[in-house]
Amino acid sequence: DVKVTQSSRYLVKRTGEKVFLECVQDMDHENMFWYRQDPGLGLRLIYFSYDVKMKEKGDIPEGYSVSREKKERFSLILESASTNQTSMYLCASSPQDGTGRRGEQYFGPGTRLTVT
Amino acid sequence: AQSVTQLDSHVSVSEGTPVLLRCNYSSSYSPSLFWYVQHPNKGLQLLLKYTSAATLVKGINGFEAEFKKSETSFHLTKPSAHMSDAAEYFCVVSPDRDSSYKLIFGSGTRLLVRP
Numbered sequence: 001d002v003k004v005t006q007s008s009r010y011l012v013k014r015t016g017e018k019v020f021l022e023c024v025q026d027m028d029h030e031n032m033f034w035y036r037q038d039p040g041l042g043l044r045l046i047y048f049s050y051d052v053k054m055k056e057k058g059d060i061p062e063g064y065s066v067s068r069e070k071k072e073r074f075s076l077i078l079e080s081a082s083t084n085q086t087s088m089y090l091c092a093s094s095p096q097d098g099t100g101r102r103g104e105q106y107f108g109p110g111t112r113l114t115v116t
Numbered sequence: 117a118q119s120v121t122q123l124d125s126h127v128s129v130s131e132g133t134p135v136l137l138r139c140n141y142s143s144s145y146s147p148s149l150f151w152y153v154q155h156p157n158k159g160l161q162l163l164l165k166y167t168s169a170a171t172l173v174k175g176i177n178g179f180e181a182e183f184k185k186s187e188t189s190f191h192l193t194k195p196s197a198h199m200s201d202a203a204e205y206f207c208v209v210s211p212d213r214d215s216s217y218k219l220i221f222g223s224g225t226r227l228l229v230r231p
Contacts, residue, residue: 103208
């Protein structure tokens with residue numbers, strides 16, 4: 001089974017702190033994603049990466065950056081955390097296009113981040 | 117622009133009764149559609165997907181969904197609810213014809229199952 005792990009289940013940080021959220025997948029997937037999940041809003045894409053060192057902005061990239069130095073690892077960085085970034089953060093991975101598995105993403109359990 | 121609307125934020129059923137979770141989509145071409153499920157304290161899991169083959173799609177745990185182009189709907193059903201079905205369900209559309217990486221999620225429907 002595909003396994004996507006996230007470094008923390010719960011995290012509490014102070015306003016202005018730099019925050020790192022780590023995600024690791026073990027299925028050699030090319031694509032990796034960071035979403036935030038808020039009640040009533042579903043999931044919104046922050047960034048995704050389709051290859052090592054490659055990234056593209058999603059729908060809500062402001063205040064975030066990402067890093068993908070190795071294929072299995074995708075990091076989300078909050079340069080200066082703010083209270084409006086309190087949310088559930090979900091990481092996902094998927095195989096490359098053309099594998100017949102269009103739209104299949106595998107999710108980690110999430111990190112609930114609270115910024116005080 | 118592509119979008120997906122889940123018509124109910126909460127649905128409550130009794131165990132053993134049918135489940136209906138409603139989803140309407142908007143797309144300029146024939147889309148790929150999915151249902152994902154999120155159990156408490158767990159990541160999302162793919163339940164089923166429609167990618168222009170059969171319009172009636174069967175998924176895991178007895179769920180199925182029917183793609184109705186004339187109604188732009190992709191409702192999720194199950195004949196008999198089980199307590200373990202209590203979770204949040206997301207209807208999802210893949211708006212990009214050529215790439216599967218971008219998914220647009222609905223706002224979610226929380227299914228409650230009463231004993």
